[in-house]
Amino acid sequence: MRYDFNKIEKKWQDYWAKNETFKAENNSDKPKFYVLDMFPYPSGAGLHVGHPLGYIASDIYARYKRHQGFNVLHPQGYDSFGLPAEQYAIQTGQHPAITTAENIKTYRRQLDQIGFSFDWSREVRTSDPSYYKWTQWIFIQLFNSWYNKDSDKAEAITELEKIFASEGNLNVNAVCDDAIEPFTAEDWIRFDSKKQQELLLQYRLTYLAETEVNWCPALGTVLANDEIVNGVSERGGHPVIRKKMTQWSMRISAYAERLLQGLDTIDWTDSLKESQRNWIGKSVGAAVTFNIVGHNEVIDVFTTRPDTIFGVSFMTLAPEHELVAQITTPEQKAEVDAYVLATAKRSERDRMADVKTISGAFTGAYAEHPFTKEPIPVWIGDYVLAGYGTGAVMSVPCGDQRDYDFAKHFNIPIPNIFEGIDISEEAFADKEKTVIANSDFLNGMNYKKATKRAIYELEQMGQGEGKTNYRLRDAVFSRQRYWGEPFPVYYIDGMPQMIATEHLPIELPEVEKYLPTETGEPPLGNATKWAWCTETNTVVNNDKIDGKAIFPLELNTMPGWAGSSQYFNRYMDPQNDKEIFSKEAINYWQQVDLYIGGSEHATGHLLYSRFWQKFMFDLGLVPHDEYAKKLINQGMILGTSAFIYREEGTQTYLSLGLIEGKKVQPIHVKVKYVIASDELDIEGLKADAEFGEDYADAKFVLENGVYKVGRDVEKMSKSKYNVVNPDDIVSDYGADSLRLYEMFLGPLEQYKPWNTAGITGVHSFLKKLWKLYADDNGLKVNDAEPTKDNLKTLHKTIKKVQEDIENFSFNTSVSTFMIAANELTAQKCTSKAILEPLLVLISPYAPHIAEELWSQLGNNGSIATVPFPEFDASHLVESSKNYPISFNGKMRFTLELPLDMSKEDIEKTVLANEKTQEQLAGRTPKKVIVVPGKIVNIVG
RNA sequence: GCUCAAGUGGCGGAAUUGGUAGACGCGCUGGAUUCAAAAUCCAGUUUCUUCGGAAGUGUGGGUUCGAUUCCCACCUUGAGUACCA
Incomplete structure (x- = not known):
């Protein structure tokens, strides 16, 4: 009997498939265990050996849990909407659904041959209408909800309408757009329907807003911040510019605090939690209002150091700040305009890359210090970002290095408000050691006390309050792409309307071309059958749009993370056509017990999906507001690239040991031509279908009869020829x-x-x-x-x-x-x-x-x-132990002694041993440490 | 800059509450088998060594009878993030 692995593996893979060995039941007397992998995007390149790493680990765990008597849910599916299939469609005209189906087939074949214990009957594909029906459904739920800060949860928008009708919005404590106009119940009732809809939109958890977005002209789409790397698109490396567009947004900021607090309740890696904490970016401080001398407007700032308010010697506004034009004096206008223009010209990238140059301009206006009533010059400077906080700061040069540098550069005074601190060289930002001076009622206080008191005094004057700020921004949810979930939305008079959930899914229309239209509309603008008939509740031809019963549909599609934000719950009941999942299913499976995936999703998928889960929890749909109890990040498998060395300007290739002192160019070669011990298979290389010809005239200079290649560890990538295909293995x-x-x-x-x-x-x-x-x-x-x-x-x-x-x-x-x-x-x-x-x-x-x-x-x-075998400790009981005998902590020899020997007897026996005497060489031991069953250490 | 993770033979790595550093595997060396190769099996493989031993886990200190493990400072590498007020 030979170990014929190919035959055996095929046999059992067929057996498992035929017998549905790994099918998980939704009701079982067994305890449940849910093991989840981050599902893959099925790319055209197929799997390389790095991809299955996490799947193998989770599969081992899932199989182990079955041996332990658990009913294990171990599903797999595909995150099958995405840009590459669309790019391919643009180039070739092939429908992305076809490309995607082919790629999935390859993935499935590759996954199957590795022998995973997935329950394939639960497979989901995010691009499948029966799946994205529920993505659209959640979107509608978000649209129909607002965030009540008093109950600290999402609530139905119909409740909010009732409140508006009975008492207006004055007492509503909601997370909503900034600067909503106050209105009374009478106002509300008087408003027409459109006005009411506009107002409600400002409260909904998903809303339309004019947002400045990262527009990528080459891809014809908007990118999220985490899809941009070093100022260019992550996929393709195209330039990205800022542009204003009307976009759907998700009010994730409503959940900032809960997303932060929730991290303490889950067993995820510390580095991942830390990334999310940084991303949420909570800072506690105060909002302070500064009056402007000679104007009715005020400058609102956010500061984390209200204790240093007496150290303010100027204000700085972002050049884009809306007040700049109003408050600039005629004398300063030319300078300010020039500066604003210069900043606008610089791309975000330039501003980021160049952080050392200090620049700014004086507006000529003065703010009034809330306590001293002294005038404070108002400057503009591009180190203040329009998008963070209020876009304005109170500058305290003695306590903040950026303010300090700015003040030095423009010769602005730097008052010192710290006791016993020298600030002639740099600012002093150590909160712990702070003792406030020259600050009226704050004198002598530490950071904590002074902060509390300053906020109290500001509140008394009505010029400020304690405030917590989050860096987390609402997430833009529109993409100008074809291959994504269509929105279940049509427009009446420019106002978005949800399609009733019973008519879902709204399926992607067919289009001739997958590019944006000539008028700059998203690819769905190419569809001829993309209008909603409110009478038949069907999608109909655009030419029927009449503004009475038939209306245009939304042209954007949803972003990549939409489909992946609830898939883990859908696996519990994937074929359910009536509900996103049944109560029985969610109550049985509860939540994911173990989630394995890459850390690159730390602030994308893993944050958004927690947000949706919390929302679903607020709606009472899921029993836990965190969906994954434990999460592990698998590391990446890197490739070991191989190099041959061409002598410059020749066709001569030198073996690794011969290149010293020579001018050579290292050239990547396919790793499959490297046999054990880094030896190059020259014949194989010359016969390569792709590159063999390049080496027809090549001369390989050997050392000791072989050609040795150079090796280096790099990311696995096609261009480095170090990709290893699991099929070959x-x-x-x-x-x-x-x-x-x-x-x-x-x-x-x-x-x-x-x-x-x-x-x-x-x-x-x-x-x-x-x-x-x-x-x-x-x-x-x-x-x-x-x-x-x-x-x-x-x-x-x-x-x-x-x-x-x-x-x-x-x-x-x-x-x-x-x-x-x-x-x-x-x-x-x-x-x-x-x-x-x-x-x-x-x-x-x-x-x-x-x-x-x-x-x-x-x-x-x-x-x-x-069942997993039971461990029986009795088989490991020993009667003797081979004791390491160490001298001053260094093991010198071992000695076999009975385990029941007393401490005293061990000491005697060891000291009497001749090897001990040899080691001591006549010295008397100062001390003998005996740890029975472990070690003997002789000191001296 | 900040945050997090990690530094151990030629290589991947092991050492679970501080107790025999280098398990296991690759590679390498020698041998058996073979006409030969592959495969297989056996022995050796941290470094230095006067063959008695000695040193040794990124560097420098510290705690301890005893430190890869705990503490302090630093260096290097990787990842994330950044004029965040």
């Missing part, structure tokens, strides 16, 4: 080898390089394992009584593997299996009582070989739900 070594090797590489969370050469280690382990069970003469397992050593090996393996899985330390269990196989081989173990439970231990890691041997041993059915 599976066909050469098998899925079990791939699974084991990915885990064996190192800790799950860590970044680590892939090197195919190393896979022979785990592969020969599997062959060795096989040989424990069978040889050329067939099965050799028998009913022999296990020896003490056999039992010891088995039980220490059970203990270690169980601990490792529970700690997500999968790399160390692979080592443990190797040790077990090595020991049992040495012990010539053939006992079924040992070898049968060993298969259960290994089966989460290498399920195919485990299933095959399990059935060879005469068992019926799958090994998948066989």
Whole structure:
């Protein structure tokens, strides 16, 4: 019997599919466990060996939990809306749905051959109308809700309308647009419908607003901040400019505090929580109002240091601030205008890149200090951002380095309000050591006391209040793309109307071209059948639009994160056509117990999905306001690139050891032409279909008979020729080898390089394992009584593997299996009582070989739900211990002593030993430390 | 700049409440088997060494009988973020 992995793996993959081995039931007496992977975007390139890393880890955990008696939900699906399929459609005219379906097919084939225990009956695709129906449904729920700060949750907009009708908006404490006009109940009733709708829109959790967006002309779309890297688009690297557009926004800012607090209740990695905290950016301080001398307007600022208010020596407004034009004096107008113009010309990118140059202009206007009533000059400067806080700051040069630099540059006075601090060189920003001086009623106070008192005094005067500010901005939810969820929205007289949920889904229309229209409208503007008939409740041709019963539909589509923000709940009941998921399903599965995925989603998907979950919780749809109890970030698998070295200007390639002192160009070569020990397969390279010709005349200079390549660890990417395809690994070594090797590489969370050469280690382990069970003469397992050593090996393996899985330390269990196989081989173990439970231990890691041997041993059915072996400590009890004997903490030799020997006897025996005397060389030990069962340390 | 993570052989890495540093694997060296190669098996493989030993976990200090592990300062690398008032 040979270990024919290709045959075995196919056999069991077919078996699992046919028997629906991993189908999870929504009602079960078993305890539930939900293991989730971040679902993939099915790209055209297919999987490389880095992608399945997290899937293998979660699969091991899911399989382990089944052995532990849990009903495990382990689903998989596709985040299948996205830009690449659309880009491809623009280039080729092929419908993105076709490209996407093909790519999914490839993904599915690749995933299947790795042997994952997914319940494929629950697959979802975000681009499938039966799925995005519910994305549209949630959007409507958000539209129909507002955030009540008093109850601190989302509530129905119909309730808000009732409040407006009975008492106006004066007492409404809501998260809403800034500067909403106050109105009474009488006003509300008098307003026409359009006015009422406009007002309500300012309160809804998703709303239309004129927003400055990151417009990417090349892609014809708006990008989120996290889709822009270094000022260019993440995908494609195209330039991005600022542009004003009417866009849907999500009022995520309403949830800022709850998103922050919720982090303390979930077991996610600290670095991820830290990213989210930074992103939310809570700062506690005060809002302060400064009157402007000779004007009715006021300047509102936000400050985290109200304790330093007596140190204010100027104000700074963002150049874009709306007051700038009004308050600038005629004498200063020319200078201010020039500065505003110069700033507007500089792109966001330039402003960011150039943080050292100090620039600004004096407006000629003066604000009035709320306490001293002294005039304070008002400046503008581009270090103040229009988009953060109020776009204005009270500048305290002695306490803030940027204000300090600005003051120095423009010769503005720098009053010192800190006791015993020298500020002649730099500002003093240490809150802890602050003692306030020269500040009237704040003198002698520390930061905390002074802050409290300053806020109190400001409130008394009506010129300020304590305030908490968040950096988190509302999220723009419109995209000018084709391949995304259409909005369930039509417009009457410019006002958005929701389509009733019973008419969902509103399916994507067909278009001739996937580009924006000539008039600059999104791709859906190309559709000829994209109007809503309110009589038939269907999508009809645009030419029927009459403004009476038939209206235009929304032309934008939803962003990439829409479909991924609730998919984890949809998996619980994916085929439900009546509800997003049934009460029974959500009450049974509750929430995700373990979520594994990449840390690159820290402030995108992982924040937005928490926001939607909290909203769903407020609506009473889900039982938890956090959807994932525990989250682990898998690290990235990096490629090990290979280089050959061409002597400049020649066709001569030098082996790595010969390049010293020579002028050479390193050139990437495909890693598949590198065999073990970094040796280049020259014949293979020359025969390469793509690049072989380039090397027809090449001369390779060898060292010791071989050509050695240079190696470097880089991200896996096509352009670096270091991508390794799992298909090749599976066909050469098998899925079990791939699974084991990915885990064996190192800790799950860590970044680590892939090197195919190393896979022979785990592969020969599997062959060795096989040989424990069978040889050329067939099965050799028998009913022999296990020896003490056999039992010891088995039980220490059970203990270690169980601990490792529970700690997500999968790399160390692979080592443990190797040790077990090595020991049992040495012990010539053939006992079924040992070898049968060993298969259960290994089966989460290498399920195919485990299933095959399990059935060879005469068992019926799958090994998948066989109980995990029980650890019995009695097999590990020892009677003696090989004590390390150390001198001043350094181990010098070991000594076998009985474990029941007393401390005194150990000391005597050790001191009497001749090796001890040798070590001491005549010295008398000062002290002897004996830790029974652990160590002996002799000091002296 | 700030925040977080990580620095251990030629390489990936192990050492779970402080107690034998380098498990396991790759690679390398030697040997067996083979006409030869692959595969397989056996032995060795941190460094230095006067072969008795000695040093050693990024650097420098500290706590301790004993530190890869705890504390302080610093250096390096990676990730995220940034004129955030």
